[in-house]
Amino acid sequence: MDVKKYNLKKVSTYLIAGVLVCGVIINLIAWPQICACQIGSTAFVILELILFAALCVYCMRMISRDRRGEGTLLGNAIQTIARYEFLIEQLVSRDFKIKYKRSVLGVFWSFLNPLLMMSIQYVVFSNLLDVRGGNVPHYAIYLLCGIVMFNGFTDCCNQSMRAIIGNASLITKVYVPKMIYPVTKVLSASINIVLSMLPLLLVTFIYGLFNGLYLNWSILLIPLALVLLIMFAVGMGLLLSSLMVFFHDVEFLWGVLSTAWMYATPIIYSLELLKGKADWLVTLMQFNPMYHYVTFMRTIIINGCSPAISEYAICLLFSVGMLLIGGYVFHKTEDKFVLYI
Template sequence: MQLLKAYAHDFWRYRYLLQNLIGRDFKLKYRRSVLGVAWSVLNPLLMNIVMVVVFSTILDMRGSGIKNFPVYLLIGQLLFSFFTEGTSSAMGSMLGAAPLIKKVYIPKYIFPLERVCFAMVNCLFSFIALILMMILTGAELHATVFLALYPLVTLFLFTLGVGLMLAAATVFFRDVMHLWGVFTTALMYFSAIFYDPLQMGSFTVGGTELNVSQVIRFNPLYWYITGFRATVLDGTGLTWSMVWICGLCAVLALALGLIVFRRQQDKFVLHI
């Protein structure tokens, strides 16, 4: 409790720094591009079109059985890319902040937090693409759309927790960066982004038969994405298992992230 209070106090004191760092990243990302911020919308939209074409024509990954496949796919893409962008940029954040934290005292967790916030800002911008796509495909607007805030907020906390752990680990072992890239690629195929797990069959590993829809339940990202789809696309609201799994994963990841990060943070400055 005391710990959380200290964090909250620091957070309040350095809120402007956080704001300014996010602003800086934002300016630098779009500086010298003609379309600027519009890329936040255009990029996911174009990616979505590519994937829709690929998965519904060339590789028919059973996308045809899914109601409003473009929107279904886009939700998966947006949330998943928020997670990968957030975690992988948080991972390198301590190394990036080296010139600063070697000279001035700043609470170190500001840097991973800033990167995850920045990824969230990007993600929110790209929701414009989602709205556009929903209008284009004539998707219904449900009242449950407001409930989408829950999977979104819990996903943010989950990503922050994972990001903090990765940031701490990367300071000591740069290998983590390379491993994580491979891991997220594997994870992408297991997050039900472009398929419906219920339509997938089973596979065998070492003689035991595993069902895709069973195995995927162990992937937290699957729950965030499915929860978001349920509220925005299907209009069914959140089931209890969505509520508690999303919440629990977020709390666990964040608690673990904060503990790991806090234990190691005093040593960071000697290793970067």
């Protein structure tokens, strides 16, 4: 029984091809935004090409180092995934199966849940308490985008938070890279986010027929928005799950914090409402990652165009930043987990 390995050359080819295809799609959809960005379209394309070339060079270096039996960060990560691929698959499918195992409607809840949530909040916030303020166009869809993104995110966090202490019996007996536990929890929860895109698009389509909101090529950017959100959630999950081992308070604290975060993010209200009344809040909002992810999704679906180029950069920055912070804290503390759980 040999340890399973991927052919790095093949992986690199797929990676580069994938990045190329995504890049072309994004460029086509976001061309008006690229032209409008500060550095100008030519400089932007050159920047893109430089980044792309850097990726190719890194892949080549990874392959050549691998031949000599040396590791690189990405190469090691890929081989770890290869080695534990089956375990990852098993853990993700377990979480997903168990979630709906004893319910009658099963996976259908993934579609139904956001719809019901939206209906309730739509009735409450558009009829009972009108907090729309700036008269948001297409409020139902505006609301649904926000709910789907934010609930998806908190679901990921809630699931992954208990990943380490919940698997205590395994962690104290078998050696498996501990990162696998929270990451698979986030992945299984994010299957739900992906599934909930279906009702979102469906409702938008039906609603749009009557209200003149048409889906556009820009929905091709939805996967990108989800990947960015999931990366952020993975970072958050790593952070929460490792803190949870040492301080069980985190669970209660996070309950409060996530509620506060939900109200701090314009999900039921719009940012227009705050303008003029609390301008400092509008400025502060720029530092709320969830605001950017939610807005990213709304621009794609409601405005039917790509977000401004700066939004891509901000979202990517938050995602990678959170991933690094979470990964760092997790890595620093993982050797001590066994002593505390």
